[in-house]
Amino acid sequence: MNQEKNITMKETKKRTGLSSRQIRYYDQQELIFPARSKGNQRLFSENDIQRLLKIKKLLAAGDSIEIIHSKLQSPTTAADFDIEADYEGQINDYSDLDLDSLYPVSNRSALIKRLSQSSKHYSQEEEKE
DNA sequence: ATTCTTACA
């Protein structure tokens, strides 16, 4: 559950090999959801790094931003979900929902991913850099 | 020294 948003832009650039321009662009496209410091500086988490690497890979594979949205969605997609779940009590605690007896879903991540895919729609043509 | 936003090459 170590999802602290403490990684700087510099670190993120070094670790993903992406330019700050690209990282900020993907942020605008809502592919990543970094936190903000007092000075409005972006603060990334390990998950953000992983997401960026995933985005980089998909982009290299020739997929467009819309396609990637289908693959990686809201901040509540598997990985980032731990963050919210960590705020015990404060935030929604789905852990003890009586869903187990009704749904054969082993974990929330699987369920969320499942739901995310149902909102997947049309695909789009590929784009060049 | 770094990052941020906006805007144009």
Next chain:
DNA sequence: TGTAAGTA
């Protein structure tokens, strides 16, 4: 996507 300008 890169980069310049003006900030914070």
